[in-house]
Amino acid sequence: MRKNAWRLLPLLTLAFVFNYIDRTSVGFAALTMNQDLGLTATQFGWGAGILFAGYCLFEMPSNLAMYKVGARRWLTRIMVTWGLAAAGTAFVQGPTSFYVLRFLLGVAEAGFFPGVTFLLAAWFPAQYRVRVLAFFMLGVPISSIVAGPMSVWLLQLDGLMGMHGWQWMFLVQGLPAVLIGLVLLAKLRDHPRDADWLTHDEREELLRMLDEEPRHQPKKALWAALKDGRVLLLAAIQFGFVLGSYGIGIWLPQILKQHGLSLSHIGYLSTIPYIAAVIGMMVWARIVDKSGKQVMHLLLACLLGAVGLAASTVSSGLAAELFGISVAVLAVSSARAIFWTIPTRFLTGVAAAGGLAFINSIGTMGGFFGPYLVGAIKDYTGSFSAGIWAMSALLVMSAALTASLWRLVPKE
Structure with a gap:
């Protein structure tokens, strides 16, 4: 397991760092881009969120293609095309081109996260998966720790070679994904x-562990998986906490800007929540793996997220x-790390490839509605508070739906 972890996780986590930077650093670009392009809060929220429309529409086709082609080649294709689309955002001219490039970025990225989840489930038995996924998902908070100071520094290149700072930001943060894809x-x-990094005996032992892994009413056929009530319920649960995640991530720089902070202060202060997340999620993942109670801890994580959002207002x-x-x-x-260990308890084969993509495609629509919801409510009320309360309520909904999983996913 240690050999597998060292071979797979650092590289995949680095890929996820740039994946998340390319999705969310648009929040920092907005500090100057919105004025340069004449974007309102609603237009920016729509453009920031429309990425997820493209992502969700092409999620299942992408993951089914990965199942046919193989994760190695398909993940490379995803990274190369998303890197080019992210860098291309530097050349948008107004709302329409902003919408088009963000949509294309979503199409290019489609299938990355469930593809990696599918890949890791093939390499690590269930008792290791929360910790493995938590390590991979460190890419989310690490990207936000890196993106803040990096984005602010790049914004200050305004005027270099006749380009805006936000244009340099998209170019510099987008192109590394192409190189990582080739690696x-x-x-x-x-x-x-x-x-080839394992001995023959190690490979045989790993395959034996994976073959003997207990599964609850395993589904192997795609259509059977899509009709499974647990799959639909998990998609709804993910919708709530993904909405909260992106609602915070996209708008945090502008929430901080309300306090009259400089660009550099915004960049550094925006890292604080994600430093807390890096430490907290690894500790929590170890506790979950030892207890085996993923459903209970997912419920607690959703409730704590709702309380934190409400308290911030x-x-x-x-x-x-x-x-x-x-x-x-x-x-x-x-919640993200805990959540993705649950569907692999009852999905295998093509059902896992399609089922994970279906859950992620529906759930990730929260990434569209979160930024748009906060932006639209901000334009209507003049404040971020009402939008934050709306996200808190949806996290409570995810917690309530998680409670019903106890009846559908046995032996908790």
Whole structure:
């Protein structure tokens, strides 16, 4: 397991860092881009969120193609095309071209996360998966820790070679994904039997562990998986906490800007919630793996996220607002890692490839509605508070739906 982890996780986590940077750093670009392009809060929220429309529409076709082609080659294709689309956002001219490039970025990225989840489930038995997924998902908070200071520094290149700072930001943060994709092609393997870094005995032992892994009413056929009530329920649960995650991530720089902070202060303060998440989610993942109670901990994470969001609006002070947001980010980041161990308990083969993509495609629509919802409510009310309360309510909904999983996923 240690050999597999060192071979797979650092590279996949680095890929996820740039995946998330290319999705969410648009929030930093908005600090100057919105004025340059004449975008309203609603238009920006729509453009930031429309990525997820393209992502969700092409999620299942992408993951089914991965099942046919192999994860190694398909993940490479995803990274190369998304890197080019992310860099191309530097050349948008107004709302329409902004919408088109963000939509294309979503199409290019489609299938990356469920593809990696499918790949890791083929390499690690169930008792390791929360920790493995938590390590991979460190890409989310690490990307936000890196993106803040990096984006602010790139924004200050305004005027260099006749380009805006936000244009440099998209170029510099987008193109590395192309290079990482080519490294994936060389380093990844699709199946444990192809692992040249393991001895023959290690490969055989790993395959035995995976074959003997207990599964609850396993589904192998795609259509049977899509009709499974657990799959539909998981998609709805993910919708709530993904909405909260992206609602915070996209708008955090502008929430901080309300306090009259400089660009550099916004960049550094925006890292605080994600530093808390890096520490908290790894500790929480170890606790979940030892207890085996994924459903209970997913429920607790959703509730804690709702409480953190609500608490961030109680006081107008910067410290109290950052504390509440930090609690919410820690909880939602932990929920992601816990959540993705549940569907692989009852999905296998093509059902896992299609089922995971279906869950992610429906759930990830929260990434569209979160930024748009906050932006539209901000334009209507003049404040971020009402939008944050709406996200908190949807996290409570996810917690309530999670409670019903106890009847559908036995032996918790």
